Amino acid sequence: xxxxxxxxxxxxxxxxxxxxxxxxxxxxxxxxxxxxxxxxxxxxxxxxxxxxxxxxxxxxxxxxxxxxxxxxxxxxxxxxxxxxxxxxxxxxxxxxxxxxxxxxxxxxxxxxxxxxxxxxxxxxxxxxxxxxxxxxxxxxxxxxxxxxxxxxxxxxxxxxxxxxxxxxxxxxxxxxxxxxxxxxxxxxxxxxxxxxxxxxxxxxxxxxxxxxxxxxxxxxxxxxxxxxxxxxxxxxxxxxxxxxxxxxxxxxxxxxxxxxxxxxxxxxxxxxxxxxxxxxxxxxxxxxxxxxxxxxxxxxxxxxxxxxxxxxxxxxxxxxxxxxxxxxxxxxxxxxxxxxxxxxxxxxxxxxxxxxxx
Amino acid sequence: xxxxxxxxxxxxxxxxxxxxxxxxxxxxxxxxxxxxxxxxxxxxxxxxxxxxxxxxxxxxxxxxxxxxxxxxxxxxxxxxxxxxxxxxxxxxxxxxxxxxxxxxxxxxxxxxxxxxxxxxxxxxxxxxxxxxxxxxxxxxxxxxxxxxxxxxxxxxxxxxxxxxxxxxxxxxxxxxxxxxxxxxxxxxxxxxxxxxxxxxxxxxxxxxxxxxxxxxxxxxxxxxxxxxxxxxxxxxxxxxxxxxxxxxxxxxxx
Numbered sequence: 001x002x003x004x005x006x007x008x009x010x011x012x013x014x015x016x017x018x019x020x021x022x023x024x025x026x027x028x029x030x031x032x033x034x035x036x037x038x039x040x041x042x043x044x045x046x047x048x049x050x051x052x053x054x055x056x057x058x059x060x061x062x063x064x065x066x067x068x069x070x071x072x073x074x075x076x077x078x079x080x081x082x083x084x085x086x087x088x089x090x091x092x093x094x095x096x097x098x099x100x101x102x103x104x105x106x107x108x109x110x111x112x113x114x115x116x117x118x119x120x121x122x123x124x125x126x127x128x129x130x131x132x133x134x135x136x137x138x139x140x141x142x143x144x145x146x147x148x149x150x151x152x153x154x155x156x157x158x159x160x161x162x163x164x165x166x167x168x169x170x171x172x173x174x175x176x177x178x179x180x181x182x183x184x185x186x187x188x189x190x191x192x193x194x195x196x197x198x199x200x201x202x203x204x205x206x207x208x209x210x211x212x213x214x215x216x217x218x219x220x221x222x223x224x225x226x227x228x229x230x231x232x233x234x235x236x237x238x239x240x241x242x243x244x245x246x247x248x249x250x251x252x253x254x255x256x257x258x259x260x261x262x263x264x265x266x267x268x269x270x271x272x273x274x275x276x277x278x279x280x281x282x283x284x285x286x287x288x289x290x291x292x293x294x295x296x297x298x299x300x301x302x303x304x305x306x307x308x309x310x311x312x313x314x315x316x317x318x319x320x321x322x323x324x325x326x327x328x329x330x331x332x333x334x335x336x337x338x339x340x341x342x343x344x345x346x347x348x349x350x351x352x353x354x355x356x357x358x
Numbered sequence: 359x360x361x362x363x364x365x366x367x368x369x370x371x372x373x374x375x376x377x378x379x380x381x382x383x384x385x386x387x388x389x390x391x392x393x394x395x396x397x398x399x400x401x402x403x404x405x406x407x408x409x410x411x412x413x414x415x416x417x418x419x420x421x422x423x424x425x426x427x428x429x430x431x432x433x434x435x436x437x438x439x440x441x442x443x444x445x446x447x448x449x450x451x452x453x454x455x456x457x458x459x460x461x462x463x464x465x466x467x468x469x470x471x472x473x474x475x476x477x478x479x480x481x482x483x484x485x486x487x488x489x490x491x492x493x494x495x496x497x498x499x500x501x502x503x504x505x506x507x508x509x510x511x512x513x514x515x516x517x518x519x520x521x522x523x524x525x526x527x528x529x530x531x532x533x534x535x536x537x538x539x540x541x542x543x544x545x546x547x548x549x550x551x552x553x554x555x556x557x558x559x560x561x562x563x564x565x566x567x568x569x570x571x572x573x574x575x576x577x578x579x580x581x582x583x584x585x586x587x588x589x590x591x592x593x594x595x596x597x598x599x600x601x602x603x604x605x606x607x608x609x610x611x612x
Binding site for chain 2: 251253254256257258259260261262263264267271272275276279353
């Protein structure tokens with residue numbers, strides 16, 4: 001009998017040689033690319049760390065003398081970036097409010113909290129706490145109106161409330177679009193397509209500026225909440241199509257089996273169709289969340305100072321004008337933390353939901 | 359056995375009278391008549407596209423009939439949703455493609471409907487589920503997901519799932535057609551056991567051995583009509599109908 005032996009796996013060095021240095025030309029290209037990468041990495045590191053100024057004591061002058069990044073602008077202006085125009089003495093409240101949102105989000109991402117009651121408690125308590133902390137007016141906290149909210153807290157608030165309102169709305173729209181009654185499904189389709197055909201900016205503008213003229217005073221509410229409603233509507237139109245797509249991926253036999261067991265419409269939707277549809281729709285849903293998080297920056301158009309606009313203000317005042325790159329790098333880093341955690345969480349969910357799939 | 363039928367005791371389990379079903383211009387059922395007594399085992403066979411599946415899907419209103427009258431356990435099927443849900447609770451169904459819920463464990467598949475539809479407490483629902491898993495001979499698979507089981511095992515779970523609702527009638531829609539040949543026997547065995555316990559069964563199947571063994575009556579359908587209805591010996595050996603004899607020669611021929 002002939003014994004077949006697999007060829008020995010190539011060593012690390014051997015593998016490297018095969019991939020990048022197979023021919024003289026390839027070797028040359030590899031070396032040139034490597035040199036460019038090393039050069040760029042060195043330049044970046046030198047700018048960001050070795051030649052950078054970190055201390056705030058020297059002020060802007062110390063920065064201008066140095067060749068590297070001026071991180072002292074962050075040290076001097078981080079409060080404006082994170083809290084915007086929120087009163088200086090009360091900014092601890094804004095910080096706590098941000099923390100509340102983060103804790104609330106983290107909690108609701110843990111599978112142990114995925115029962116209707118627990119989620120409701122977490123979100124009810126969380127948003128309530130956020131609102132009281134930010135707005136004050138009771139428990140001895142001085143009142144701070146929505147027009148003074150800003151920075152990271154405002155960005156988080158707009159994002160979270162957009163999702164909180166937009167997500168259930170999206171599911172309603174998706175279900176209505178699937179309705180067997182043509183007048184419901186057609187009307188819903190028209191609404192979804194209508195909202196999707198408008199740019200977000202025009203929706204925000206309409207809700208913030210135009211709507212108060214059309215609505216009676218008592219219905220108009222604060223501008224911030226109208227803007228959130230507008231962005232939730234926009235979110236839900238896109239998310240509804242994502243949910244609908246997920247539902248189309250659930251075989252018809254699933255709903256039939258649920259029907260045959262005597263489950264009612266809401267039981268079939270809630271227990272059988274939606275859980276599977278959301279699993280199908282997960283990657284696109286995470287994508288939509290990420291897009292929505294970044295689109296919160298558009299509220300600057302109607303006069304809100306979310307984190308990006310606050311960053312603008314942080315370097316905009318005279319002395320730090322030259323340090324805009326550092327400010328934007330800092331803001332980019334904050335965006336990155338949130339968006340990256342979101343996508344990592346999405347990956348965790350996908351792994352978790354893959355349990356039981358062959 | 360049938361202790362749940364206090365209100366409508368007596369009377370046939372099922373009566374189908376002059377039922378029509380159209381899909382657009384295509385007529386899937388033409389003036390179908392069938393009556394099934396309690397405890398009777400009916401096997402429905404016929405060439406593909408003959409309306410067998412459509413007929414049994416009309417019984418629990420997965421399809422809506424266009425004409426005629428269907429009475430299940432004394433209740434007529436109409437547009438009343440409460441009526442339909444009530445009938446579906448009493449009529450179990452097993453599908454060709456199992457249709458187990460892939461996002462739930464086997465045990466959850468078995469307990470969900472009793473818990474949320476019949477409001478049975480969890481402990482009781484789980485005890486019932488384990489008993490039926492024993493009965494279909496896969497007690498050790500309770501914590502697995504459907505995707506981890508073989509086709510034959512999945513179909514037995516599907517049978518157990520339907521039984522957990524304690525139905526009075528069981529419908530089988532080609533339960534073995536999607537299975538690999540070596541798994542057909544294990545599913546048929548479970549169905550034979552069920553039949554021997556007096557369950558009212560309506561089975562659409564091409565398993566003629568099964569029909570011969572358990573059926574009280576064999577119903578042959580072709581082109582949306584019931585062509586012949588006869589006890590198995592008569593059906594297989596002395597059919598008077600040309601279309602039946604042709605079908606049988608094709609099914610039993612080799």
